[in-house]
Amino acid sequence: MRKKIITLLSFTILCTLTVAAQNEAAKIDSLQQRIAKLEKRSVTWDKIKQHFKISGFIQAAYFADFAEDKTEASYFRIRRARLSLAGKIVESEKAGTADYRLQVDFAESPKIVDAWVRYRPLDQIGIQVGQFKIPLSIENSEYNPTKLEFIDYSLVVQRLARMSSHDVTGISSAGRDMGAQLIGSFGKKEGYSIVNYNLAVFNGCGINQKKDNNTSKDFVGRVMVNPIKDLTIAGYYQYGEGNFNGLSGIENGKFVKYHRYGGGVAYNGKHAFARSEYIRGNTGSLTSEGAYAQAGWKFNTAKAGYGSLGVRFDYFDEDIMSKQREFNYTIGAAYQPWKYMRVQLNYTLKQYQHFDKPLTHGLSVMVVGIF
DSSP, X not given: OHHHHHHHHHHHHHHHHHHHHHHHHHHHHHHHHHHHHHHHHHXXXXXXXXXXXXXXEEEEEEEEEEETTSOEEEEEEEEEEEEEEEEEEEEETTTEEXXXXXXXXXXXXXXXXXXXXXXXEETTEEEEEEEEEOOOSHHHHHOOTXXXXXXXXXXXXXXXXXXXXXXXXXXXXXXXXXXXEEEEEEEEETTEEEEEEEEEEEOSSOSSOSSOSSSSOEEEEEEEEEEETTEEEEEEEEEEEEEOTTOTTOOTTOEEEEEEEEEEEEEEOSSEEEEEEEEEEEETTEEEEEEEEEEEEEEEETTTEEEEEEEEEEEXXXXXXXXXXXXXXXXXXXXXXXXXXXXXXXEEEEEEESSSOOOEEEEEEEEEEEO
């Protein structure tokens, strides 16, 4: 009798364990199926993000100027409010890489800033068409507004590379134009190439124009050499022709030839940065020139975030015959406590030579939201 009871109990326990094991196996199988579905969704989402990536940033700033003649000016301003859609069309060893970008700025009035398509079958050669940055200078094309060490671009880039409404031609196009360019690189290393080049042709009349307003085109060439990863040496040249109404000494409606040429060097290391450029230009009979030099220290910590502290000297002479020069001496700090937020503070001493303008102290603060 005792043996029968033990046998029955053993059989019952065995059945129970078998059922439990089957249940556990079913749960594991169900869990594996769910994981497989999630992995499939993740792969699908990664593919979607590769083709359609939405990003943007907003820059809200406050500016205050205090002149020696006791005049003051202060104002708040939305510098930029940009929304971008970018992605890769194709990427493979055989076909090369094709990508695109569409960027709209909603500050002041909505306008398309970037709208281009680029195809690179090889590292050595590629083509880009649409509306994009003019490859004139290092600062204009290689440093976007969310990475710039100071709140404003240098005077010479603003005045000779169409980065602001103060450009000598009167064209304000965020440093961009409509056209096409050949791009390429040689001597590929880990994370960089030793030589990069741009050969571009543009309408020359600014952004968002329905058609060219002159009979010629702008031609721009640039070569950048990187002897080491963090060091860039560049030279560039631009030739064009345009109708710049209101330009000093130029008759309205008359097309004039213009040239831009210059060079620079930039170092962007882990703990320090330094950059300097010189640009000279002839616009009709007007000869302009300018330069800047800057250097600073960078920090990056997991707990405190990252930022920089730097100084910059820059000057611009719109007409070298009159020697009416502008000098800016700037101290700037940038701090990014989180990935999606940046705060910048600049103090600038503005000095004018042969201008009827007093010495001015400028203070500017800018908060940047990035998404």
